[in-house]
Amino acid sequence: xxxxxxxxxxxxxxxxxxxxxxxxxxxxxxxxxxxxxxxxxxxxxxxxxxxxxxxxxxxxxxxxxxxxxxxxxxxxxxxxxxxxxxxxxxxxxxxxxxxxxxxxxxxxxxxxxxxxxxxxxxxxxxxxxxxxxxxxxxxxxxxxxxxxxxxxxxxxxxxxxxxxx
Amino acid sequence: xxxxxxxxxxxxxxxxxxxxxxxxxxxxxxxxxxxxxxxxxxxxxxxxxxxxxxxxxxxxxxxxxxxxxxxxxxxxxxxxxxxxxxxxxxxxxxxxxxxxxxxxxxxxxxxxxxxxxxxxxxxxxxxxxxxxxxxxxxxxxxxxxxxxxxxxxxxxxxxxxxxxx
Numbered sequence: 001x002x003x004x005x006x007x008x009x010x011x012x013x014x015x016x017x018x019x020x021x022x023x024x025x026x027x028x029x030x031x032x033x034x035x036x037x038x039x040x041x042x043x044x045x046x047x048x049x050x051x052x053x054x055x056x057x058x059x060x061x062x063x064x065x066x067x068x069x070x071x072x073x074x075x076x077x078x079x080x081x082x083x084x085x086x087x088x089x090x091x092x093x094x095x096x097x098x099x100x101x102x103x104x105x106x107x108x109x110x111x112x113x114x115x116x117x118x119x120x121x122x123x124x125x126x127x128x129x130x131x132x133x134x135x136x137x138x139x140x141x142x143x144x145x146x147x148x149x150x151x152x153x154x155x156x157x158x159x160x161x162x163x164x165x
Numbered sequence: 166x167x168x169x170x171x172x173x174x175x176x177x178x179x180x181x182x183x184x185x186x187x188x189x190x191x192x193x194x195x196x197x198x199x200x201x202x203x204x205x206x207x208x209x210x211x212x213x214x215x216x217x218x219x220x221x222x223x224x225x226x227x228x229x230x231x232x233x234x235x236x237x238x239x240x241x242x243x244x245x246x247x248x249x250x251x252x253x254x255x256x257x258x259x260x261x262x263x264x265x266x267x268x269x270x271x272x273x274x275x276x277x278x279x280x281x282x283x284x285x286x287x288x289x290x291x292x293x294x295x296x297x298x299x300x301x302x303x304x305x306x307x308x309x310x311x312x313x314x315x316x317x318x319x320x321x322x323x324x325x326x327x328x329x330x
Contacts, residue, residue, distance in 0.1 A: 001167065001168045001169070001170075001225050001288070001290075002166065002167055003166045003168065003259040003261070004166070004258070004259065005166075006258050006259065042235070042250075042258060044235040044236065044248060045235045045236070045248040045249040045250045045251075045257075045258070046248050046250050046251070047235075047236065047247055047248030047251060048247040048248055048251040048308065048309045049248060049250050049251040049308075051251070051306075051308035051309040051311075051312070052251070052305075052306065052308035053302075053304065053305050053306045053308075054302050054305045056263065058223075058259075058261055058263070060166050070207070070209040070210045070212075071209065071210070071212065082212055082213040083209060083210040083211050083212030083213055083214060084210040085207075085210045085211050085214050085291075085292040085293070085294075086210075086211070086212060086213040086214040086216070086217070086294055087293075087294065088293055088294070088296075092210075092291060093169070093171050093207055093210070093291070094168040094169065094171065094223075094290045094291050096168070096223055096261070096290060096291050098221065098223070098263070098293060100299070100300060100302060123166070125166075125259045125261060126250075126257060126258070126259050126261050127250040128250070128252075128253055128263060129250075129251055129252065129253070129308050130302060130305050131253075131305070131307055131308070131310075131323060132302070132303070132305040132306060132307060133307070133320065133323055134265070134323060135265060135300070135301075135302070135305065136300075136301045136302050136303055136305055137218075137219050137265060137295060137297070137300070137301055138297070138301055138303060139218065140217075140218050140219045140295050140296065140297040140300065140301055141216075141217065141218045141297060142296055142297060142298070143213065143214075143216035143217035143218075143294050143296070144213045144216040145296075146216075147216070155298065158296060158298055158299060
């Protein structure tokens with residue numbers, strides 16, 4: 001299956017060491033640091049996208065930190081070893097990333113969004129609306145993270161809440 | 166970008182006319198009609214996935230009903246014309262489908278799930294855990310659907326609730 005970029009994600013994260021492991025708190029975002037530029041051929045496909053509060057971005061994880069493996073140790077999870085499909089790790093068989101972001105505004109082919117934990121110049125594969133009744137599962141859980149001894153601390157990482165300990 | 170199937174989604178929908186436009190109500194599912202078979206090479210990547218209530222399936226929309234266009238008319242939306250990225254229509258520039266499903270059980274390389282509105286034998290690209298704090302946006306909206314005159318009726322379609330009118 002061959003896919004092509006439909007645009008590019010821009011973030012302040014040019015180098016490996018600067019990309020957070022999770023998105024930072026959405027409420028604190030500067031609104032002009034994260035934006036997506038869509039190729040001119042696809043701009044008309046954005047019509048009415050601005051009616052949605054949240055959107056999905058699907059992108060190509062084109063600079064994984066590690067080679068693809070069946071098991072991964074999430075860097076914030078205290079050494080636990082879990083299957084790659086039970087994580088959002090970038091080193092997956094098909095390196096497709098998925099993020100939900102707030103859509104702040106659309107100017108022509110440029111979408112201003114909340115923060116995304118990806119490198120600057122990451123290729124976008126698709127954009128979809130996030131629709132509350134389809135996508136917000138309030139009875140979802142945290143899976144294996146809930147079973148770890150330092151669960152409350154790890155949930156801060158998952159939520160991207162800054163903390164000093 | 167070249168991606169490869171990691172498995173196959175099985176559904177009761179062998180033919181075009183039988184696939185619903187949205188998943189049917191998850192609560193009413195027979196638990197053995199929808200399942201995903203993962204390739205043997207990737208089975209160990211499923212470790213601990215069963216600790217999650219919900220998962221994302223990313224798949225190749227390999228049998229779109231229509232050619233790719235910038236604008237689409239969702240079949241249930243009364244003729245409204247919106248940009249393809251403001252919909253979940255299959256006829257998109259990169260035909261990657263995204264569904265959130267309940268994960269009922271995992272037996273080896275087979276995942277039993279709630280209903281998915283795709284053809285039988287749809288190729289899977291990726292599986293990711295759905296994590297409540299990351300993915301459940303309770304302040305999300307319905308975008309352009311909210312502005313339509315028959316909004317309440319259309320929301321039944323979006324939610325996949327069967328109805329006779």
